[in-house]
Amino acid sequence: MNDRLVAARLERQANVRAAMAAAQVEALVLSLGADLPWLSGYEAMPLERPTVLVVPVDAPATLVVPRLEAPRVDEEPRLFGLLPWGETDDPVALVAAAVGRRRRLAVSDRCWASLLLDLQATLPGATWQRASGVTGPLRAIKDDAEVASLAAAGAAADVVSAALLAGDIRLVGRSEAAVSEEIGARLRAEGHARVNFAIVASGPNAASPHHEPGERRIGPGEAVVCDFGGTFSLDGDVGYCSDTTRTVVTGPPEAELAELYAVLAEAQEAAVQAVRPGVACEEIDAVGRRRIAEAGLGERFIHRIGHGIGLEEHEDPYLVEGNGTPIEVGHAFSVEPGIYLPGRLGARIEDIVVATVGGCRRLNVANRSLHVVDD
Numbered sequence: 001m002n003d004r005l006v007a008a009r010l011e012r013q014a015n016v017r018a019a020m021a022a023a024q025v026e027a028l029v030l031s032l033g034a035d036l037p038w039l040s041g042y043e044a045m046p047l048e049r050p051t052v053l054v055v056p057v058d059a060p061a062t063l064v065v066p067r068l069e070a071p072r073v074d075e076e077p078r079l080f081g082l083l084p085w086g087e088t089d090d091p092v093a094l095v096a097a098a099v100g101r102r103r104r105l106a107v108s109d110r111c112w113a114s115l116l117l118d119l120q121a122t123l124p125g126a127t128w129q130r131a132s133g134v135t136g137p138l139r140a141i142k143d144d145a146e147v148a149s150l151a152a153a154g155a156a157a158d159v160v161s162a163a164l165l166a167g168d169i170r171l172v173g174r175s176e177a178a179v180s181e182e183i184g185a186r187l188r189a190e191g192h193a194r195v196n197f198a199i200v201a202s203g204p205n206a207a208s209p210h211h212e213p214g215e216r217r218i219g220p221g222e223a224v225v226c227d228f229g230g231t232f233s234l235d236g237d238v239g240y241c242s243d244t245t246r247t248v249v250t251g252p253p254e255a256e257l258a259e260l261y262a263v264l265a266e267a268q269e270a271a272v273q274a275v276r277p278g279v280a281c282e283e284i285d286a287v288g289r290r291r292i293a294e295a296g297l298g299e300r301f302i303h304r305i306g307h308g309i310g311l312e313e314h315e316d317p318y319l320v321e322g323n324g325t326p327i328e329v330g331h332a333f334s335v336e337p338g339i340y341l342p343g344r345l346g347a348r349i350e351d352i353v354v355a356t357v358g359g360c361r362r363l364n365v366a367n368r369s370l371h372v373v374d375d
Contacts, residue, residue, distance in 0.1 A: 005237060013039055017057050023133065025105070025129070026057050026102035029131075032046055034139070039055065039061070039079070040076075043238055047069075050064070050091050051066065056102060063082050064095050092115070092119060105126050136316045140330075141330035141331060153234075154363035156187070157244045160228065166373075171224055172250050175217055176205070183226065184228070193233055194230055196231060196241065199212075199245075200224065203345065207341055209227075221249070222345075226245065229241055242352070243352060245350035246368070247370065250372075253370060253372070257345060260297070263292060264347050267292050271285075271337065272362065274287040275335070276358075278327065279327050280323070281317050281324070285304055300341060304319055306318070308333045309352055334350050334353075336348055350364075352364055
């Protein structure tokens with residue numbers, strides 16, 4: 001691990017300990033999820049053998065890891081002590097020993113229930129809360145290196161979007177699943193370490209925001225929503241996520257689709273232009289939603305307008321009604337309004353943006369107009 005990454009993680013640990021002290025949390029118990037790699041640089045495998053990073057408020061961190069996984073760890077004593085455990089050892093006891101006498105604890109939101117229940121039995125009298133209450137607001141504000149990683153991921157995804165818009169990815173006559181596989185392969189070819197999702201939703205399936213690509217063959221004259229993203233590693237860091245959506249049509253669009261898409265594009269642009277520090281998350285949602293409602297399609301926009309992104313595809317901040325959290329410089333999130341006519345068609349536009357002092361920077365720049373492909 002290079003010195004730049006170590007310095008960044010040391011600063012994160014210091015900020016986390018300050019937040020822990022303010023919240024009266026004595027130790028973080030971090031297993032699966034993004035908090036562990038964010039602080040240590042190591043991403044645990046989602047196995048039944050627990051890997052746990054214990055971060056006391058008043059002592060160095062300890063990484064408890066299965067011995068057979070220890071060779072994967074980039075050991076860095078400035079960040080954590082490494083404690084491998086063997087097949088006959090009790091990892092819960094080792095974690096409890098690292099916790100010590102501390103009893104005000106915060107645990108990973110994605111911790112296996114079995115591990116938490118075993119820890120609760122081993123640490124009677126402990127109180128537990130979600131670690132995201134401590135780490136979430138800190139992770140939501142990306143530093144310059146994190147923004148660079150997100151920008152690199154977005155640029156790589158844009159190459160795939162450009163191929164889609166240019167008609168280089170053949171659609172008509174192919175199954176949604178086959179197109180999804182090609183999009184995934186292109187993401188990997190552009191440097192993504194893994195593909196997190198590649199939604200291809202055609203015709204009536206485009207009205208389902210999280211449609212699972214299947215064997216339906218794409219026909220002429222159909223709207224096709226392609227929403228895809230993966231994990232991209234820059235300069236040896238852990239991977240940051242891309243996430244973008246473009247809608248194309250396989251032939252000249254009917255008037256209804258063209259009009260619907262024009263409203264959608266205006267809504268997305270208005271929401272992006274509303275992004276600036278100090279504006280509430282819910283207000284950005286409201287701006288985009290207002291334009292769609294004015295067109296009489298309010299009930300056809302059925303999800304929040306955006307979600308934070310970083311080490312995870314979805315993380316703080318969430319841009320949704322009821323979230324009055326103000327946008328801060330460094331917040332990175334999607335802006336993705338959609339309009340869906342059940343059983344008929346749908347469309348969505350999605351870009352990742354990052355809040356800056358003067359407003360926001362788009363991390364996806366691929367063309368957003370409704371492209372006709374396979375005409």
